[in-house]
Amino acid sequence: MAVIDRFLAGSLFEHRNRSFWVLQIGGWAGYALVNYIGSLMHEMRDIYTIVLLLGAYAGFLLTIPLRYLYQRIWELHPIWLMLVVISTSYVCASVWAVIDNATYWEIYKFGFRPDSSFFYFKNNLAKFYIILSWSGLYFGIKYYQMLQSERQKALLASSRAHQAQLKMLRYQLNPHFLFNSLNAISTLIMVKENDVANKMVNRLSHFLRFSLDNDPIKKITLQKEVDALMLYLDIEKVRFDERLDIQVELSDEAKVALVPSLLLQPLIENAIKYAIAKVETVGVLQLQAWQHQNELLIRLCDNGPEAPEHPELLLKNSGVGLQNTRDRLHALYGKRFNLTMKRNQPQGLCVEIKLPYETLENP
Structure with missing residues (x-):
């Protein structure tokens, strides 16, 4: 410096x-x-x-x-x-x-x-x-x-403060996820599930390598973001086994759209913690993304029980994940983004994100 x-x-x-x-x-x-x-x-x-x-x-x-x-x-x-x-x-x-x-x-x-x-x-x-x-x-x-x-x-x-803020918000999420994963691995070792624990450690190392290799200031394609998300979900699948069903639907235009790296991971983490973990049968996570005019629309829905009557209030009283995601989007896009929460049908919650549609050819 x-x-x-x-x-x-x-x-x-x-x-x-x-x-x-x-x-x-x-x-x-x-x-x-x-x-x-x-x-x-x-x-x-x-x-x-x-x-x-x-x-x-x-x-x-x-x-x-x-x-x-x-x-x-x-x-x-x-x-x-x-x-x-x-x-x-x-x-x-x-x-x-x-x-x-x-x-x-x-x-x-x-x-x-x-x-x-x-x-x-x-x-x-x-x-x-x-x-x-x-x-x-x-x-x-x-x-x-x-x-x-x-x-x-x-x-x-201002630019350096902006970059520092984005890095702080992004990296604040990783220790939270890391502690949960290490606790899960520790539990697997204690119950003699060594093969499963080893599998989880390998996937965790791949996910952390991706997290450290990608600068939170820079944007990546949504396809690459989803690939990283699947590394995270592979770790969670070890915990939930057959009780976690993941459905991904991305349009061709959405796949090449640029988004902040690890944008979806804290949202998925919240959905698993507060929704999927409470589902007695199969927890479903549905991720959809498509282009509409000059915007990229992303929708993440779960089928968790006990959804609040007014989900938008969760944005005002949310934990680290949602708050940091909103702060990162505000730091990157100003007023040119929208993050909302709605009730899913027949049950669960949906998080919807609207971002300016950007690609490597037209950033």
Whole structure:
């Protein structure tokens, strides 16, 4: 993380430095061009072009030290900062006016000097306005770059916090499932069901490998998500044997849709814990998914008994699984998702999820 921060800081510094020189060169070239176009309105000799170029070059060189001075006084009180800017701009303009007068009267007028000092004062005042304008532009652009820099840092911090939140929500689920599986394996060993326990350990290792190999920030296809879900259900089948019936119906469009990794596992876990485990006969889990317009619809239903009269209240008083699933979806999609719970017929609950339809070709 520190390496990334240093890289970003270096890139930002290089970007600002490059921008200054581009604007500096372009600005003074534009100044020379405007003056040249203005000279075309009068009958000026060709040598006047040299005078204009020397004047622009002098302004270019004299404003470079101002940049480094302004960087040093950046933190001054606004009043002191203004006084320093005005005074240094006047000094810089005076030096520039001397150089400009020398080139004009010596090169263009062949050494002629006017008797009145008004010409010198007028030129000095004009140069002062130009340098003051340069200083104003410098501070304006500098403040704009600072605002952009702060905005980029805020976006970067928000993005990192967002990623950390998603990882926390995803990985908070795994220990809950892991403890249940280890307890089941321990029970199997205690009752001398070693073959079944070994089978369960193998499937658990495959499921955990999938969980660790897939970043919770990234999305995977629904088909891959269901394949991982079947690894989890294989573990549960060891516990329930023939008392667990799994039905999966995915449309071709739904199979290639992108979803957050391990999105369905906590929902299945809740269904098994609160529904299938209480069914005296065969517990049925039915998973359906299809595309409707620009949405992916996922429905997970069980046939558990004792379904509440108002299932939507479970979302407000749910445990870790449902709450984390909703928080993950909110972090990833904002308001572009919907998670609801309804009563199944003739018994049980259905969890319905609506997500934006995304594929690898159209993420």
